[in-house]
Amino acid sequence: MTILTERLADGVTGNGETRNGDSRTTATEATDSSASSAPSGAGEAVVEQLRFRPRVLVSRDRKELMLSLASGLTGSAGMCLVFDWSHPLTYAIWALLIFLTASYLLARDSQSPVVAADRLVTTLVWTSGGIAVSALVWMLVYVAVQGFKGLRLEFLSSDLSKVGPLDDGGGALHAIIGTLQQMMIASVISIPIAILTAVYLHEIKGRLSGLVRFVIDAMSGLPSIVAGLFIYTIWVLRGNGPSGLAAGLALAILMIPTVTRTAEEMLKTIDDGLRESALALGAPQWRSVLQVVLPTARSGLITASILGVARAVGETAPVLLTAFGSSSVNLNPFVGPQSDLPLFIYQLLRQPNANQIARAWTGALVLVLLVLVLFVLARVIGEHGARVRGGSR
Amino acid sequence: MATLTPETLTTKNDLFEEQTPRVVSRSVTRGDKIFRSVCAAAAMVSLFIIGGTAIFLGVKSVPALQETGFKNFFTTSVWNPTVGEYGVLGLLIGTIVIASVALAVAVPLALGLALFINEYAPSRLRRFLTSSVDLLAAMPSIIFGMWGLFALQAPLSGVAAWFSLHLSAIPFFRLSEADAPLIRSSFITGAVVALMIVPIITSVSRDVMAQCPRSQCEAALGLGGSRWGMIKQVLLPFGRAGITGAVLLGFGRALGETIAVALLISFIVQANPLILEQGGGSIASLIAIKFPEAQEVEISALIAAGLALFAMTLVVNLGARAIVRRTQMAA
Numbered sequence: 001m002t003i004l005t006e007r008l009a010d011g012v013t014g015n016g017e018t019r020n021g022d023s024r025t026t027a028t029e030a031t032d033s034s035a036s037s038a039p040s041g042a043g044e045a046v047v048e049q050l051r052f053r054p055r056v057l058v059s060r061d062r063k064e065l066m067l068s069l070a071s072g073l074t075g076s077a078g079m080c081l082v083f084d085w086s087h088p089l090t091y092a093i094w095a096l097l098i099f100l101t102a103s104y105l106l107a108r109d110s111q112s113p114v115v116a117a118d119r120l121v122t123t124l125v126w127t128s129g130g131i132a133v134s135a136l137v138w139m140l141v142y143v144a145v146q147g148f149k150g151l152r153l154e155f156l157s158s159d160l161s162k163v164g165p166l167d168d169g170g171g172a173l174h175a176i177i178g179t180l181q182q183m184m185i186a187s188v189i190s191i192p193i194a195i196l197t198a199v200y201l202h203e204i205k206g207r208l209s210g211l212v213r214f215v216i217d218a219m220s221g222l223p224s225i226v227a228g229l230f231i232y233t234i235w236v237l238r239g240n241g242p243s244g245l246a247a248g249l250a251l252a253i254l255m256i257p258t259v260t261r262t263a264e265e266m267l268k269t270i271d272d273g274l275r276e277s278a279l280a281l282g283a284p285q286w287r288s289v290l291q292v293v294l295p296t297a298r299s300g301l302i303t304a305s306i307l308g309v310a311r312a313v314g315e316t317a318p319v320l321l322t323a324f325g326s327s328s329v330n331l332n333p334f335v336g337p338q339s340d341l342p343l344f345i346y347q348l349l350r351q352p353n354a355n356q357i358a359r360a361w362t363g364a365l366v367l368v369l370l371v372l373v374l375f376v377l378a379r380v381i382g383e384h385g386a387r388v389r390g391g392s393r
Numbered sequence: 394m395a396t397l398t399p400e401t402l403t404t405k406n407d408l409f410e411e412q413t414p415r416v417v418s419r420s421v422t423r424g425d426k427i428f429r430s431v432c433a434a435a436a437m438v439s440l441f442i443i444g445g446t447a448i449f450l451g452v453k454s455v456p457a458l459q460e461t462g463f464k465n466f467f468t469t470s471v472w473n474p475t476v477g478e479y480g481v482l483g484l485l486i487g488t489i490v491i492a493s494v495a496l497a498v499a500v501p502l503a504l505g506l507a508l509f510i511n512e513y514a515p516s517r518l519r520r521f522l523t524s525s526v527d528l529l530a531a532m533p534s535i536i537f538g539m540w541g542l543f544a545l546q547a548p549l550s551g552v553a554a555w556f557s558l559h560l561s562a563i564p565f566f567r568l569s570e571a572d573a574p575l576i577r578s579s580f581i582t583g584a585v586v587a588l589m590i591v592p593i594i595t596s597v598s599r600d601v602m603a604q605c606p607r608s609q610c611e612a613a614l615g616l617g618g619s620r621w622g623m624i625k626q627v628l629l630p631f632g633r634a635g636i637t638g639a640v641l642l643g644f645g646r647a648l649g650e651t652i653a654v655a656l657l658i659s660f661i662v663q664a665n666p667l668i669l670e671q672g673g674g675s676i677a678s679l680i681a682i683k684f685p686e687a688q689e690v691e692i693s694a695l696i697a698a699g700l701a702l703f704a705m706t707l708v709v710n711l712g713a714r715a716i717v718r719r720t721q722m723a724a
Binding site for chain 2: 087089114121122125126131132133136138139143196199203209215220221222225227229230233234253256257260286287290310311313320324349364367372379
């Protein structure tokens, strides 16, 4: 029996090392999963190598695999022809079902039920990975295709105040300005608070840190619409009226837990030796934190902030409740209703009119591009930081 | 520490005491005190927000609860501002129905994904998948809602038709009449919400599974177990509590999901147990849909509904966090 080892792990070493790698990278208790992997960088690479396990495929296995694949594809095609189904999804589901049955039966007959069950689960696990990725790709492509038609310069330079629902033209300038101003306000408020909270939790470890952590947990699960209601009751209802500032406050509430958690993870990656050397040199704690710990964690903290912004930029509900939305440019975020991109999309989608829906798609494309840029930025800065930190050790 | 006098210094006992770590007094400078209180104040902001949310929403919901009666608010299904009748029972049920559908779809997908990333995927694919899941988490819910509305509606209503045809033995999958519309239903909404909660379930359960001592996993494989055998006998029993917590966290997210639900569902106030059929609702979508035109007491009623949602998600989330944290400590 010839055993074809598809790939061999290059670094399968003792368990002690694996544990180390694990505890460092996976202690991350992600709020938004986005928090979890961005920071890991250097540590993750180690774990990745260690956890790789060689897969062994005998030539008989390959034959069975090909056979069940072929039967799945052709069988499903046959069923689609006979029953006159046309949707690709139907085809894919039946192909998968036939493939699963065939590979299970083949493996059970040639080897054992244990092997067959293993193969069944392997296929299912691969399928779930495929579904997640293809849903994401489908969504991105769909938005790009639908939105690209309306993406003109005019879309970025005019608003909807003089455009009737049935007219062409018009754009999202008011929404883009609103988004930028609200994000600015939310960031200015929430990022300092969040980073100081993270310092309180990890550097000071104050008496209330247990309670604070509990509350941050509660906040990270706060539905965005409840945050909007809260700002509505304490700000908008008290005679201040709807404004970009109110929306910024509501978004700040949503950013605080994300940024705090990610920032705390970042602080955890800083070597204790750095803190101790600062203290040993006679620096008081505040100088060691402000001049040693935070600058070292800078790139991580920037990543944390960007992830927070990326979460808040797509929120519709709180803005709906606090800024109400409008169709014209409002440059003053302190007075009067304002719109932002998600709200712009939402309000257009609620009108049954092809023109408005096309505008909504273009707005969606701009929003997705914005989120993608933020996401990639967070990634690049995070990885750069991890490399710098990893290299200095 | 015992006082050191010349007589006692020579005894064995004191030699022993000499070895215990000495107490280092730490001087806290004034700068430190200021610094600490600034940080503490920042940390208190979160306390204020959560406490304030409960208090202010509570205060503002009093007028509506007085008008319609506390008991009626939670035991009837009606939303009629002109006569001042509000009741959210149907919407509470609808919220749970949508979140349950989302869980039913998301849990297998997310657990498969977590296993795939941790145990099956080759390292390059793993990095790509982690990024994809993170990106899925970063996508705005309005994009999910739009995409669900325009792209998923048709294929999913096909699935719904198949369910109603072949699985009508299950009461949920029945239809009230043969040609009932199958779009804008709790089922389709739940399926879209499922994609939105997959990232959180995946990442938390991944972290929990990664805590499992590798030596045990390797031992199971070394004894000749298949990979699935290892997962079933070692990984899942170890991570059971943590995975439950991850699922609960996803449930909490699904309960509070607003805009995608508001866009997708054909909103009704009554509970609709037939999940494949058009019509349904949730508390969060009620607020998003009714708020723009609401006046005085109706706003108060919406705030009361928001308070109920807040309480619900708070309980679910804190329970979930407690479970996840406990398993991590145990590991």
